[in-house]
Amino acid sequence: MADDKLHIRLHAYDTELSVNIRREDEEYYRAAAKLITEKVNSYSQLFKGKKSDKDILYMSMLDIALHYKMEGARNDTAPFSEILGQLTSEIEEALKK
Numbered sequence: 301m302a303d304d305k306l307h308i309r310l311h312a313y314d315t316e317l318s319v320n321i322r323r324e325d326e327e328y329y330r331a332a333a334k335l336i337t338e339k340v341n342s343y344s345q346l347f348k349g350k351k352s353d354k355d356i357l358y359m360s361m362l363d364i365a366l367h368y369k370m371e372g373a374r375n376d377t378a379p380f381s382e383i384l385g386q387l388t389s390e391i392e393e394a395l396k397k
Contacts, residue, residue, distance in 0.1 A: 313340040313357075339363055 306326060310317045310333040321329050339360040347356055 312336045335364065336360065 306323045312333040343356045343359050
């Protein structure tokens with residue numbers, strides 16, 4: 301559906317990006333661009349003149365990706381689903397007796 305698409309311009313650090321997104325995702329895109337800007341600014345303050353701009357960008361990407369992966373691992377519900385499945389089976393077996 302073309303109507304639910306929105307064309308926006310995002311400012312991420314020192315770059316303007318033009319993207320087509322779903323309307324309901326606009327808040328997330330804007331927050332992501334702000335996060336990128338904040339991370340790069342933070343690393344730039346620490347390492348400007350000591351590291352190249354490319355290194356600073358990669359350090360920022362690594363930081364964001366690390367937090368993303370750690371949050372994903374923290375929110376992994378698969379182990380809980382397995383345990384709940386086992387408990388359900390045991391309860392059902394106990395109720396049959």
